[in-house]
Amino acid sequence: MQYFKDGIKTFSLLIVSTMIAYIYFRLSSHTTNIATVYILYVFLVARLTSGYIWCVVASIFGMLGVNYLFTYPYFEFNFSLTGYPVTFFGMLIIAIITSTLTAHTKEQAKVKAVHEACLKELNEINKQLIIADSFSQIIELTLNYIVSGANISCIFYTKDPIHSSKPFSILIKPEDEAIFSSEYERAVAHLAYVSENPIGIDKNAPDSQCFYLPVASHNHIWGVLGLLASDNPVFIKENLSLFTLMIPQVALAFERQSLLDEHQKLAVETAKEKMRGNLLRAVSHDLRTPLTTMIGSSSIYIENNKGLTETEKLNLVMRIQEDSNWLLHMVENLLSVTRIVQETAKVVKRPELLEEVISESILRVKKRHPEVNVDVKIPTEVLIVPMDATLIEQVLINLVENAIHHAHPTKPIEINAYKEKSSVRVDVIDDGIGIPPNKLNSLFDGYCPNENMSSDTTKGMGIGLSICKTIISAHSGTITVQNLTKGAMFTFTLPLEDEI
Amino acid sequence: MSTKINVLVVEDEKNIGNFISTTLKNNHYKVIECQTGSEALSITSSHCPDVILLDLGLPDLDGLTVLKSIRNWSSVPIIIISARTQEHEKVEALDLGADDYITKPFGTSELLARIRTALRHSTKRSPNHIFTAKGLVIDFDGRLIHVMDKEVHLTQIEFKLISLLAQNAGKVLTYDFMITSIWGPYADKNNQILRVNMANIRRKIEQNPGDPKYIFTEVGVGYRMIEEDSSL
Structure with missing residues (x-):
């Protein structure tokens, strides 16, 4: 033509x-x-x-x-x-x-x-490498760059190619897969990985159909890039200098990413440690008091058995029962936290009817406090919400018992559930004494450092509310509290759609 | 005075076993205590207890294994004693033929109520009768339901569900059991449709569906209908 x-x-x-x-x-x-x-x-x-x-x-x-x-x-x-x-x-x-x-x-x-086009592309990939925020993204960028430039199949081993079972690859032809995974090619790739020197078709391994470039920086090998050269041998020769320019950039991106990951892990670890510390302090504080009562009361009962009147005895046993119930409540709270998956801080969700969860939690509160009145308002629409029912029940129990113990309500406690756009909202309302304004912000943090409260610090809800917060966060929901003109309103939301 | 009812308590925790047998003895039951699964099996065959309280965590055998081997030859009422967080274990036990379960920790009144229910179920009642409980009246033959003397209209499926629950009043029915009974063995095991039907029934028969009087949910396990009024 x-x-x-x-x-x-x-x-x-x-x-x-x-x-x-x-x-x-x-x-x-x-x-x-x-x-x-x-x-x-x-x-x-x-x-x-x-x-x-x-x-x-x-x-x-x-x-x-x-x-x-x-x-x-x-x-x-x-x-x-x-x-x-x-x-x-x-x-x-x-x-x-x-x-x-x-x-x-x-x-x-x-x-x-x-050359200019190559440089421009190199520049472009550099820019993208800088914004990449995961190892796989860096690898994908590199492979895509090669494929778009040379139209040859390529592969990336992040570990020693001999052992690596799932390398990243982009294949132009499906049969290229077999070439890459053949024993000989893997051995050549392994050699490049170990020696940290480029090796392949025109270099030290004439029988190979590929060319392997190790990606290394500061004595650390991040992986091996393999190019299927037999389809386009001229390309490799012409662009070798370009690759040698690009590989260090990729290595640098890897190094930066690994540093970033480490930093993030450290931050998460620190936050976890802090939470654990807080919880432990709150636990030892909240558990020791009822145990003291129980041990003391039972000792008096045994030691002074003869000197006590029947009413005194009954009083002692009643106090033991009351405090052991409280202990049970604490232990259930602590146990519930173990259902949250440690690594991801997420829960296993199943679709549940919200009203059933609400009604069962009220039933369980009534077992412990038969005198309590709770008004429940649920929408006529059937609400099915993905959640761990046992945990949400625990949240509701904690909120209702919190109201019973601290707010001293005069009217029945209200529980209202609403459907919102992509979530459900549950309000727990009491008409009690409300929350002291200076505690509003730290209410869900667990341990309160300034213990200048009255006698019912024994049953401080320190752990309870912080566990509510942990549970709701694990569901990707929110929990808030606000004072009403009379009393307080705790509100939590749960997303209706399971996030992927 | 009639002969005392025999209760076998299988519980390896001495303190709990003690507490249970004291409670039962004070309420005129005859109690046999044992700590291991193998003991439980041999006592069940030799003494033929009227009801068995079975802890799932035993030192020698798994409680579920004990349950299975007793169910091979006996239909004696068995009540499982379990910890709270293990829903799947409860469901498994119920599906293996346990009559009921009770969750640790429990009070004496709860324990006694469960034993009474289990005993009542072992004596089969005639199918043609009318169920009455706290103002809820179910006429199985006439397919009629009244709540506080007002007639309630249920769909076919809803009536089947409420009949199933009423016929097993006081007993927990697992989701799978209910789905298989109503929709057949090949029905989708996704219990969404059951849940929605139950929610609709509640909206029709309960004054406040959020605080039900007749049908209770055992979250993660199944449903339980209120016990029949004992006058009948």
């Missing part, structure tokens, strides 16, 4: 230049500048076509044209003119030199353009 186009160009230029030469000849009847016109013609052909052939053809045309049209006898070839061979060779040499020169310039321009 290209060949054809070049031919058309050559001929049309021939016609144009012949016309110009003819007009000039008719006007001035000089022949001296005719040759100049044809040299210009040869030069233009060299510039506009590729290769030497058309250029040479043009110079022959030019020469014949001069001979045929503009030398005596006109419209006839006469090769016996004096000096003609000199003109002929002169023009031929000019043609060849010109076309070589222009071809060279064109070639250089092309190479330059390719």
Whole structure:
């Protein structure tokens, strides 16, 4: 096609230049500048076509044209003119030199353009590597870059290729998979991994069909990049320098990512440690008090058995029962936390009817406090919410018992459930004494450092509320508290759709 | 005075066993105590107790294994004693043929009520009768339901569900058991449809569906209908 186009160009230029030469000849009847016109013609052909052939053809045309049209006898070839061979060779040499020169310039321009494009791409990938925020993303970027540039299959081993079972790869043809996973290729990749030197088809491993580039920085090897070279061997050769530029960037990105991950892990660990510490402090505080009562009361009962009246005995046992119930409540709370998966701080959710969970939690509160009145308002629509029912029950029990113990309500405690856009909201409302404003912010944090409260610090809800918060957070919900004109309102929400 | 009812208590924790047998003896039951699963099996075959209280965590055998081997030859009422957090264990025990379960820690009144229910179930009642409990009246033959003397209209499925619960009043029915009974053995084990039907029943028969009087939920396990009024 290209060949054809070049031919058309050559001929049309021939016609144009012949016309110009003819007009000039008719006007001035000089022949001296005719040759100049044809040299210009040869030069233009060299510039506009590729290769030497058309250029040479043009110079022959030019020469014949001069001979045929503009030398005596006109419209006839006469090769016996004096000096003609000199003109002929002169023009031929000019043609060849010109076309070589222009071809060279064109070639250089092309190479330059390719390099520029590569550099631009390198720049682009660098930019993306900087924003990448995971190892897999870095690998994906690298592989995509190679595939878009060379259209060859490539693979990335993050571990020693001999053992690595699941490398990242992008395959142009599905059968390339077999090549990469063959024992020999893996062994070559392994060699690159261990030696941290590029190895492959043209380098130390002539039988290999691939080329392996280790990605390493600061004595740490991050992985091996494998390129299937047999499909496009020229590419590897031409772009080796580019790869050697790119690989350190990838290594750097890996290093940065690993540092970042480590930092994040440390931060999470610290937060966990802090939470554990808080919980432990709250536990020892909240558990010791009822245990003291129980041990003390039972000792009195045993030691002074004879000296006590029946009413006194009954009182002691009742106090033991009350405090052991409280202990049970604490232990259940603590146990519930173990249902939250440690690593992800998430729970296993199952669709549950919200009203059933509410009603069962009220039932369980009533077991312990038969005198309590709770008003429940649920929407007529059946609400099915993904949750761990045991845990949400615990939250409701904690909130209701909290109201019973601390708020000293006069009217029944209200539980209202609503459906919101993509979540459900549950309000637990009492008309009691409300929350002291200075505690509103730290209510869910667990341990309260300033213990200047009255006698019912024994049954401080420190653990209870912080566990509510832990449970609701594990469900990706929110829990808040606010004071009403009389009393307080605890509100928690649960998302209706399970996040992926 | 009639002969005392025999209760076998299988519990390896001495203090709990002690507390249970004291309670039962004070309420005129005859108690046999044992600590291991193998003992439980041999006593069950030699003494033929009227009801068995079985702890799931035993030192020698798994409580579920004991349950299975007793169920091979006997239909004696068995009440499981279990810890609170293990719903799947409760469901498994119920599906293996346990009559009921009671969750640690429990009070004496709760324990006695469960034993009474289990005993009542072992004496089969005639199918043609009318169920009455706290103002809820179910006429199985006439397919009629009244709440506080007002008639309530239920769909076919809803009536089947409430009949199933009423016929097993006081007993926990697991989700799987209910689905298999109503929709057949090949029904989808996803219990969503059961839940929605139950919610609809509640909206029809309960004054406050959030604080039910007749049908209780055992979260993660199943449903339990209130006991029938004892006058009948």
